[in-house]
Amino acid sequence: MPTTSRPLALTVLLASTFIQLLDTTIVNVAAPAIGADLDAGSGRLVLVSAVYTAALAAxxxxxxxxxxxxxxRRVFAVGVALFTLASAGCGLAPTVDVLIGMRLVQGIGAGVMVPQALFAISALWQGPAHRRALGWYGATMGLASVLGPVLGALLSESDVAGIGWRAIFAVNVPVGAVVLLALPRCVPVLARDPEQRVGWSTAAGLAAGVLGLVLAISLARTVGGVLPWLCGAIGAAVVVCALVLQGRNGRPVTLPLGLWRGPRFRAGSATAAAFFLAVTPFFFLFSQWLQTVRGLSPLRAGLLQIPWAVGATAGSTLAGRRARSPRHSVYAAALVAASLLVVAVLLPLVPPIALSPALFAAGIGYGAFVARVFADTLDGIRPDLRGAASGALPAIQQLSGSLGLSCAGLVFFPAGRLAGTVYAYSLPLLCLAVLASLALVRTHTRTESVLV
Incomplete structure (x- = not known):
């Protein structure tokens, strides 16, 4: 692949990554408008967000x-097309039930895109260039996570073209169309392995189990009772059975358990799980606190988190270009932990704008951490296992973030407007950040590749 084409290829891959991550959070601020327009109750509004996350993870x-x-490349194009068409369907949905169905399809399209982008980045860039590319991937994650609420509020409040909340889905259509047109011109055809087989029975079991697990966690607050937890337990049991029974009677293996035999992937996946379980809910609580306690509008609350997005971009870029020692991941996790502690302590004491320096520092740590963890974990994977690993690592990230957000909701909302709930959740967040740092130390003390 010519060197001059690599920036264009990365731009195309990251553009699709940005829009699928954006749709994880962009709906949250538009939920009241959706409920009023489509006459939807809180249970269905939760499903509008939950089914996307669940389908993506599954x-x-x-x-x-x-x-x-x-x-x-071929499968990536299918995912982009599915995501784009479903986004158009979401924007045209006449009822909330149709919207939920379209969000389900949209999540499937996003789930098809994500591992192909990571696979392509790992195949097209090696060594320092690979770390730089994943640095930009981390920056994209940080920008999308913070800009989702900002763009959602901006598009809803500005009433673009008179379509209200539907603009948050319509914006995906031109981006998806441009990615589809540019894909064959910018991204080369990559090597494939026809011997790789997908065990569809195992895949269906994993998808159903993960879907049940994520939906159960997401609905626990609104449905109540033991039903969500029972569904979650059944979903977890289905996932375990699907993993244990794969490969029996000559059936292909969908997710090689040998990925976790290598210390690098085992420690890397554990570190990613701890980190996203900790950090993702913090900013959910931060945004909720600004709106419910300080009385800020969704747009103002989102704008106050821009320093985090700027810091994440800077941290990812610096990590990709300059971070060479494994210890940089530990420093990044420690920076996030310290910065979030400052935010948690000062939150009720100072104007929200005064938290910008701490948020900027936390963003730098976040961007550097994500860039290093993804690069170091995937660098240790054999080429024939790279496809499975490229799906497993984002799945761990997505499931951890979803679990953390659901748990944060269970902590925050029953307490109403009490600011103390932010403190209650910040303590385990910081403990998990420290755990991530310690796990990273173990990740980099061993250099064996995965053995299967």
């Missing part, structure tokens, strides 16, 4: 193997 694992077999 699709990642089989999509990684499927892309390895049929070629990541």
């Amino acid at each position: 699709t990642l694992l089989p999509a990684g193997r499927f892309g390895h077999r049929h070629g990541p």
Whole structure:
């Protein structure tokens, strides 16, 4: 691949990554407008967000193997097309039930895209260039996570073209169309492995189990009772059974458990799980606190988090270009922990704008951490397992973030407007950040590749 084409290829891959991550959070601030327009109760509004996350998480694992077999560029194009069409369907949905169905399809399309982008980045860039590319990937994650609420509020409040909340979905359509047109011109055809097979029975079991697990956690607050927890337990049991029974009677293996035999992937996945379980809910609580306690509008609350996004971009870029020692990941996690402690302590004492320096520092740590963890974990994977790993790592990230957000909601909302709930959740967040730092130390003390 010519050197001059690499920036264009990365731009195309990251543009699709940005819009699928954006749709994880962009709906949250528009939920009241959606409920009023479509006459939807809180239970259905939760499903509008939950089904997207659940479908995304459930699709990642089989999509990684499927892309390895049929070629990541081809499968990536299918995912972008599905996501774009479903986004148009969301924007045109006449009822909340249609919107929920379209969000489900949109999540599937996003789940197909994610592992192909990571696979392509790992295949097209090696060594320092690979770290720089994943640095930009981390920056994209940080920007999308923070700009989602900002753009959602901006598009809803500005009433673009008189379509109100529907603009948050319509904006995906031109971006998806441009990515589809640019893909064959910018991203080369990558090597595929026809011997790779997807065990569809295992994939269906994993998808159903993950879907049940994420939906149960997301609905626990609104449904109440034991039903969500029972569904969650059944979902977890289905996932375990699907993993244990895969490969029996000559059936193909969808997610090789041998990925976790290598210390690098085992420690890297544990570190990613701890980090996203800790950090993702913090900013959910921060945004909720600004709106419910300080009385800020969704747009103002989102704008106050821009320093985090700027810091994440800077941290990812610096990590990709200059971070060479494994200890940089530990320093980054420590910076996030210290910065969030400052935010938690000062939150009720100072004007929100005064928290900008601490948020900027936390963003730098976040961007550097994500860039290093993804690069160091995937660098230790054999080429024939890269497709499975490229689906497994984002799945771990997504599930951890979803679990953390659901748990944060359970802590925050029953307490109403009490600011103390932010403190209550900040303590385990910081403990998990420290755990991530310690796990990273173990990750970099061993250099063996995955053995299967």
